[in-house]
Amino acid sequence: MFKDEIKRKLNVAGDIFPFTLNMLSRKKTVICGIKRVVSTSDTHIKMRLDSGNMSIDGENLHILEIGGGDMFLEGQVDKIEFEK
Numbered sequence: 001m002f003k004d005e006i007k008r009k010l011n012v013a014g015d016i017f018p019f020t021l022n023m024l025s026r027k028k029t030v031i032c033g034i035k036r037v038v039s040t041s042d043t044h045i046k047m048r049l050d051s052g053n054m055s056i057d058g059e060n061l062h063i064l065e066i067g068g069g070d071m072f073l074e075g076q077v078d079k080i081e082f083e084k
Contacts, residue, residue, distance in 0.1 A: 018050045021080070029056070029073040037066065045073065052084040 007013070019033030031047070031054075038046040038053065040063060046055045061075035 019054075023077065026058075026077045027074065029077055031071045031073065032069060034066070034069050034071050037063070037071075042075070047071070052082060055079075055081045055083070057081070 019031065022030045033049055035048040035050065038048055040046075040061075042061055043059060044055065044057050045061055045063070046053055056073070056077055057079040059076040059078070061073060061077075064072040064074050066072070
């Protein structure tokens with residue numbers, strides 16, 4: 001519902017939300033639209049999205065849950081980087 005309203009207001013067609021990233025402070029993160037996890041450690045997580053790769057660097061990073069394209073992440077996020 002919210003996505004449809006944004007698309008209507010911006011006058012765009014198609015999927016404009018290939019992924020979403022929500023952070024609760026810098027310690028809890030929810031990412032939707034993940035295709036697969038490429039690599040993971042306690043300081044770096046790299047994942048594949050439709051548009052390329054996304055990497056998260058930080059401290060004490062842990063995947064709490066993953067499934068259906070959604071990932072729940074815990075740990076201090078210091079940097080988010082995108083690659084094509």
